[in-house]
Amino acid sequence: MAPFVVLDDVHVSYPSPGPGLEAPRILRGVSLSVAEGECLALLGPTGAGKSTLCLCLNGLIPHLVDGTFRGGVHIAGHSTREWTPGELSQTVGLVFQDAESQFVSMTVEDEVAFGLESLGLPPDEIEGRLAEALEVMEVGGLRSRSPLELSGGQKQRVALAAVMAMRPRVLVLDEPTTNLDPVGKAALLRAVSRLRVAWGTTIVWVTQDVDWVPHLADRVAVLWEGQIALEGGLREVFDQGALLRRMGLRVPQVRELAARFGSTGLGGYAWLGVDEAAEALRGRLGG
Amino acid sequence: MGPGFDLYTAGTSWLHRLDPRTKMTFVGASFVLLLLTGQIILVLAYLVVVHAVLRRAGIPWRRIGWLWARMWPLTLLILILWPLSNPGGEPVLVQWWWIRITLPGIGQGLLAGLRVNGLAFAVYVLLLTTDQSGLVQGLVGIGLPFEWGLALAIGLRYLPLLLGMYGTITDAQRARGWTPEEEGLVRRARAYGPTLVALVIGALRLTDGLTLALAARGFRPGQPRTTRRPLQLRWADRVCLAGIGVLTLALVAAEWIYL
Ligand SMILES: Nc1ncnc2c1ncn2[C@@H]1O[C@H](COP(=O)(O)OP(=O)(O)OP(=O)(O)O)[C@@H](O)[C@H]1O
Ligand SMILES: [Mg+2]
Numbered sequence: 136m137a138p139f140v141v142l143d144d145v146h147v148s149y150p151s152p153g154p155g156l157e158a159p160r161i162l163r164g165v166s167l168s169v170a171e172g173e174c175l176a177l178l179g180p181t182g183a184g185k186s187t188l189c190l191c192l193n194g195l196i197p198h199l200v201d202g203t204f205r206g207g208v209h210i211a212g213h214s215t216r217e218w219t220p221g222e223l224s225q226t227v228g229l230v231f232q233d234a235e236s237q238f239v240s241m242t243v244e245d246e247v248a249f250g251l252e253s254l255g256l257p258p259d260e261i262e263g264r265l266a267e268a269l270e271v272m273e274v275g276g277l278r279s280r281s282p283l284e285l286s287g288g289q290k291q292r293v294a295l296a297a298v299m300a301m302r303p304r305v306l307v308l309d310e311p312t313t314n315l316d317p318v319g320k321a322a323l324l325r326a327v328s329r330l331r332v333a334w335g336t337t338i339v340w341v342t343q344d345v346d347w348v349p350h351l352a353d354r355v356a357v358l359w360e361g362q363i364a365l366e367g368g369l370r371e372v373f374d375q376g377a378l379l380r381r382m383g384l385r386v387p388q389v390r391e392l393a394a395r396f397g398s399t400g401l402g403g404y405a406w407l408g409v410d411e412a413a414e415a416l417r418g419r420l421g422g
Numbered sequence: 423m424g425p426g427f428d429l430y431t432a433g434t435s436w437l438h439r440l441d442p443r444t445k446m447t448f449v450g451a452s453f454v455l456l457l458l459t460g461q462i463i464l465v466l467a468y469l470v471v472v473h474a475v476l477r478r479a480g481i482p483w484r485r486i487g488w489l490w491a492r493m494w495p496l497t498l499l500i501l502i503l504w505p506l507s508n509p510g511g512e513p514v515l516v517q518w519w520w521i522r523i524t525l526p527g528i529g530q531g532l533l534a535g536l537r538v539n540g541l542a543f544a545v546y547v548l549l550l551t552t553d554q555s556g557l558v559q560g561l562v563g564i565g566l567p568f569e570w571g572l573a574l575a576i577g578l579r580y581l582p583l584l585l586g587m588y589g590t591i592t593d594a595q596r597a598r599g600w601t602p603e604e605e606g607l608v609r610r611a612r613a614y615g616p617t618l619v620a621l622v623i624g625a626l627r628l629t630d631g632l633t634l635a636l637a638a639r640g641f642r643p644g645q646p647r648t649t650r651r652p653l654q655l656r657w658a659d660r661v662c663l664a665g666i667g668v669l670t671l672a673l674v675a676a677e678w679i680y681l
Contacts, residue, residue: 219637253645
């Protein structure tokens with residue numbers, strides 16, 4: 136499939152924190168592409184610049200965030216320089232890492248409707264999409280609550296509902312599962328995966344939850360020291376356990392388990408999910 | 423965040439259902455009247471009417487009391503400082519060293535103190551019964567650009583906090599054993615410093631973050647938007663608007679002719 140999201144040698148520095156101090160160079164030549172309908176998991180240690188990369192995808196960098204930007208980001212063949220962030224946000228929906236910082240309304244329903252009103256949709260379509268988004272994200276009961284008064288997990292789901300309702304062709308999720316309990320994580324990932332099926336949404340998913348990566352991602356990229364240090368299919372990337380550990384990351388636990396067996400009788404496996412591991416073990420042990 | 427961060431008190435009363443533009447007209451007319459009049463009795467009457475209106479709209483006394491609690495420190499300050507700084511007129515009640523307090527001075531202070539509350543409550547009528555969406559639409563309706571309307575709607579929520587800042591700081595200091603009555607104004611003013619700075623920085627950060635949040639949600643300056651619940655001037659609005667208009671004209675005329 137044709138690449139839909141393309142980053143070409145992207146460099147980003149934030150303004151120097153003070154006179155005589157060097158401007159922090161966060162992205163130092165990031166090249167990456169995501170095919171239409173694909174889900175890419177973006178890993179990287181804290182401070183690697185993952186959120187910065189997200190801001191590049193929806194044009195907030197270079198249009199609205201201070202700093203310098205070099206290189207090119209293309210969405211559906213258009214450079215992000217050509218579009219204003221407002222226009223770009225109709226194609227690329229970003230769910231901020233800090234959900235609270237994207238809220239602009241005093242009630243959940245107004246919050247979700249905001250983007251739809253920006254799109255200029257008629258009121259009845261807004262109502263329809265609003266109800267749908269609230270239901271999919273299971274926040275229908277919170278309609279008239281203030282988004283600022285919700286729990287961390289509820290905030291994240293409202294933030295996702297608000298972006299999802301706009302039906303962007305690219306969804307950028309910046310650590311959307313951080314504040315969720317395991318049940319919440321599973322529910323959120325199920326909702327995102329329903330979106331993919333329904334609309335063929337392209338997804339860039341920043342996450343630290345490596346154990347969940349196999350549930351949704353087709354491919355993995357690792358951002359480290361300002362560049363994409365590793366990129367490829369899940370097995371390919373998670374085979375590099377030692378390298379990942381050096382970058383402060385880890386592999387999914389079942390993959391780790393398979394690796395520990397090493398050259399024993401159970402060696403030679405490279406499981407990514409529990410089901411896969413259980414299947415193989417049942418085959419070997421259950422006889 | 424305590425109450426008052428969002429003054430809006432959910433409800434379905436007639437006042438809640440009025441078009442925000444009608445309520446804004448009420449605020450405007452109230453400002454004209456309150457700033458024009460020199461009659462304490464008129465300002466008092468205004469406050470009584472406003473309280474009746476708020477109660478009719480189902481705003482609980484607790485909420486109103488909370489607003490008064492934010493207001494009284496400022497009111498007290500005015501009541502004390504006004505007569506001190508306006509020592510003109512007769513009769514003189516106190517004359518001691520440089521201090522001179524006159525009856526007209528006290529009257530003026532009373533008027534100013536009540537007036538501040540009148541002005542605040544005029545705005546509270548709007549804020550207590552209009553949700554953010556209505557407020558923004560109303561502000562856009564009277565000609566403000568959308569982002570200004572939104573920023574103002576968010577900013578207005580801090581109004582009671584701002585007005586109450588004096589009280590909060592004094593309370594905090596008092597809790598630490600500070601007796602403001604015994605200390606100079608300079609120190610008191612210095613106590614405001616950090617809070618003021620925090621507020622200004624908070625406001626700047628708010629608008630900064632708001633720009634990003636708005637853009638990320640498809641907001642384009644100057645681009646027409648639709649709205650889920652469009653504003654509508656109903657007959658109740660027309661009646662209210664006519665009433666506000668007639669009353670304002672009558673009172674302004676009365677001031678003009680008799681005073
Ligand atoms: N607006 C800004 N101005 C200056 N420096 C910034 C700004 N935003 C981020 N940074 C710095 O850039 C670096 C990368 O930040 P970024 O948020 O992109 O990392 P991240 O990979 O998302 O980290 P995390 O996993 O903690 O979310 C950090 O050192 C951060 O302090
Ligand atoms: Mg981040």
